[in-house]
Amino acid sequence: MQSDERVFLMGEDVGRYGGYFAVSKGFIDEFGPERIRDTPLSESAYVGAGIGAALAGMRPIVEITTANFSLLALDQIVDNAASYLYMSGGQFNVPLVIRMGTGGARQMGAQHSHSLEGWYAHIPGLKILTPATLADARGMLATALADPDPVLIFEHGTLYNMEGELAPDAGAVDISSASIRRAGRDVSIITYGATLWKALAAAETLAQDGIEAEVIDLRSLRPLDERTIVESVKRTHRAAIVDEGWKSGSISAEICARIVEAAFYDLDAPIARVCSAEVPMPYAKQLEDAALPQAETIVATVRSLVSHAGG
């Protein structure tokens, strides 16, 4: 915002309240109410306004508190933002960035806890980013703002509480490739967002049994970096996909299909998935924990795939 006058932020309570997750705390004092705009409780209206502003040459960042509420703006996102470039024969780009919270584990109840990024990854014309690290959370926003087309950033709610040092030279990051966060030879654990940390913890536990898991952080769900996934599976011959979405019709289903299409004869075990229970996310902590993928469930699932530890 300091370097580009065209960038402005709008959303519910981003201004005087400082954002529900304090993401924009103090911004209104620095940039003023013209550029940090509180909006009414009407997702369809202000996402539509963002699309209009983008078409008019601005670089709007629209914040939707949680992915659940984005459903109210689904028509704007899918039918307008994602479609204009195609429908105008390439004349109108929509340089819009939409940020939203996603995921559970915060006892927020079903209506605030769902992981819908996999749905949006179905839509051509959108880019779907899912930062898991501090550098990505910071850098992906810069990259998204530089993109001429609509980019949706799904920030997992539990990651807001993680602390870390940001490199002084942190800036825009590549959003077209997945990242191997841990190298391994026995199984590929494919994940993104907050479950990356559970997958890394699971990999540590598995390493004590001699099972070396490779952990892939997808970073972007659309476009999907199929090459990194497939090359990894061709090395390890086994794959487990960890996704906080529901199994049925999910991004994990898509990844399964791609692996089978591209690496069937390299598979030494069925592909496994660790996903959320197919229920609306429970409020009660024990039930919510049980419904979500956990490091222990990842460990158990991977063990069932790898019968030859260390082999």
Added chain:
Amino acid sequence: MGEFRMPSLGADMAAGTLTRWDVKPGDHVNSGDTIGVVETDKANVEIEVFESGIVDRLIVQPGAKVPVGTPLALIRGEAEAPAKAPALVRASPMARRLAREYRLDLATIAGSGPHGVVERADVERVAKQAEVRPGPAAPVPPAAPAPQPPAPQPSEGAGMRRAIAAAMTRSNREIPHYYLETHIDFSNAQRALETINLRRSVKERLLPAALLFKAVATALAEVPELNGYWIDDEPHQSERINVGMAIALRQGGLVIPAIHDADAKSLDEIMEAMRDLITRARSGSMRSSDLVDSTITVTNLGDLGVESVYGIIYPPQLALVGFGKIVERPWAENGMIGIRPILSATLAADHRATDGHRGARFLSALERYILQVQPG
């Protein structure tokens, strides 16, 4: 229950046509019996069964062209009850691929995965124990044999020409040959053969070729680095010495049946094997075991008056030995000149596997045998 599969009758064979069954379900067969005939690009070959038992079922019907490795028939042991359907083998896709590359039968591999599923590690363990490696030009049989489109009828011998063309092109492209030649005084050998043959009827006489095959086998025992195959960027020495004999066919083309374990055979046994192979090659009734496992090839063009032959290695073998005509030449020895029968022996060898030094030792061992052969 054993599956009898389409055998590979040469490194370049991908498929064969079953032309005839000589057995029917219920027949008793012994190991080594020929049970049918397969037509390859090269020849009609009588196929032998490798286990004794009772023919349970003929899977492939005469006239069908199927890839190497396709089950042709089921043979059950005497004690086994007639089979229902072959049991489904549970194996991972990776294990299936590896088993195919190693040419291992999945049904014979114990699976260590969940519910006995055969996994990659199981196949690799068995492959390691059996010391098999992925085949040289492993033909990958498709899941279901694709129906053969009607092809224009090739002229007789065209298929064999194509097969020879493929093998020789591959050899010239892939194998860096080196050539060595030596001339050997054949007078002692000639005398020895004359002494032996003097006591024999015409039918039982030994030909010089028998002595040459024996010489090659004996020299190989001394220089085993030339005996075997180049597979997967590595030389693989063969423990057995099966000398392949290049036999020209009257209608053109050639076949290379093997004289098995030639180092352990007497001159008479080699002569007998040669007669048998030549007769059968020319009448077109080679057996599968004749053609599959020669470890070196000998080409002998002496009959045709050629003095030296520089051959092309039959891949994936490591070497080829060529013999020319035995001709009378002035020969200097110990400061004296005499007229002697002289044999030209050449070696074409794979430079990846051996160097000229090794090749020279082979030729010198060969010469030593020929110079020292005893009449009886």
